Amino acid sequence: MPSCSLDNFIALCTTPYWCVETFDPLQTRLSEDLAGAMLSYLVSALGSPMTLVIGALALAVYWAWSKTRLSHEGFNIPPFPAPAKPFFGHVLLMKGDISDNFAWMRKKAGDIFSLNLAGQHLIVVNGFENMRDILVKHADITSDRPVDLSSQVLGEENHGLMTSRGPNWKEQRSTTMAILREFGMGKNLMAKKTESEVQIYIEKIASYKGKAIDLPLLNNAAVCNVVCSIIVGDRFDYDDEYFQRMMKNLNAFVVKTPALWVLYAATVFKRLPGDLFGIKDWEACVDDLNENFSKFQINKIKQDFSPDNEPQNFVSAYLQEMHRKKESQTPTYLDEPNLVSVIKSLFLAGTETISTTINWCVLFCLHYPDIQEKVYDEIATHVGTARTPNTSDMPNLRYLSAVVRETQRLGGVAPILSRLVTDNFEVHGYLVPKGSQLMLNLNSALQDESIWENPDKFYPERFLDTNGLLIKPNEFVPFGLGRRICPGEALARMELDLFLASLFQRFRFVPEDPTAELPSLKGLLSLTFSPKPYKVRFQERNA
DSSP states (O other): OOOOOHHHHHHHHTSOHHHHSBOOSSOOBOOHHHHHHHHHHHHHTOOSHHHHHHHHHHHHHHHHHHHTSOTTBTBSOOOOSSOOBTTTBTGGGGSSOHHHHHHHHHHHHOSEEEEEETTEEEEEEOSHHHHHIIIIITHHHHOBOOOOHHHHHHTOTTOTTTTOOHHHHHHHHHHHHHHHHHHTTTTTHHHHHHHHHHHHHHHHHHTTTTOOBOHHHHHHHHHHHHHHHHHTSOOOOTTOHHHHHHHHHHHHHHHTOOOHHHHTTHHHHTTSSSOTTSHHHHHHHHHHHIIIIIIHHHHHHHHTOOTTSOOOSHHHHHHHHHHHHHHTTOOOOOOHHHHHHHHHHHHIIIIIHHHHHHHHHHHHHHHOHHHHHHHHHHHHHHTOSSSOOOGGGGGGOHHHHHHHHHHHHHHOSSOEEEEEOOSOEEETTEEEOTTOEEEEETHHHHTOTTTSSSTTSOOGGGGBOTTSOBOOOTTOOTTOOSTTOOTTHHHHHHHHHHHHHHHHHHEEEEESSTTSOOOOOOEEESSSEEEOOOOEEEEETTO
């Protein structure tokens, strides 16, 4: 071990870190000379036990500080919007409204900027062209999801559709898409099940006889039943206790998801006494969803499962594919842990986003009552009021489709995509290093004032040309873009069309108190971006 005088020790400690660290965009380690010198000085130059304790503490602090520095500072990475704080980096800048925070950061640092979240390099990307460059041109190295701490807390790293990556993700996605086509678009079975659920949903709303209701709860139940009919082949009564428990846990997964800055330290916070950040409560809700719904339903279906019978639901189709690959000795990632996670992914994506989009649409129509009258007039002209709209009517309901698209654009239900960079690449002259995480801001494309005139205004006509035909600008990306675009996009569009068409046909949406101020259009960001809680009255038009 080399000897070290106090002067040499101080000189080494004050040398700029880029001079003493072995610099690699992939990995940086503390210089062996510096570490050896520090240890040598602590052992040979410091005498008393107290001094050794102080020195050891200083070394531990230095080690913690070095671990929370970005390994590639000094390279041409995207700029920071503000100086990083010792140990925390920019973690505290993530508190509060993320959308508002990103807006001022973008003004300070540009469309692509860096953040240091306690040593994790986060690169925030704004603008459609920038996102397309990264997710399409560099798709091979930007398609994986990061190993976020939520999946670590839940024990679901590289599982299902949300957290899987590489070959596992490819097989889970291809299998899921094939099954959805079989039970959805291919046989038109999904349209019939959705139309049936819409009827129950509409009659449930009518039963309130114009009283103000909390719409999201009813939306969640109705839309979730559509997903249930795919996954387990059955629906549940809205008042069923088992179903309500599942809905409670699904809702908790969304609204109780810890803030991003908390999740980056979730595994640490989880070990602390109590539950200051709600991590344990959130985890318990998800565990209950996994154990008492996903696993319970899988085991229930397995009791009558035969690989020779035609599958009647998503679970049996997945089990059949598992069996087929096992029998043929084909290497596969299909297994029950992945199936449990896939089920949760389908419920979350298939319920929360559609339910919230319906909620936004009703809220926008409270603020723009003339729009709901235009939709009703279109439905009355092309469908009438004697029967409910179905999928064959949709090509004629263009204004309705424009309203749905404008709701998706302005509502921005799923505003953020997260990706892991698996190899170095450059974008606009900046280094995007391996191991960094991308956070792609979809709302920066959906609400870009250089693309959409008056982007903060709810204006469905922007999706219609001069002949009244639907148009879809490239920048309209509510389902994401790149290889991990939402696999249920076609099903989601069908559900939104059918649910909203029947709502517009049967009811007029009225504020809870017409004399009071309208509910706020300011949203809340948790796992999704949703309206603040409000109540609405549905007045039957034929009354």
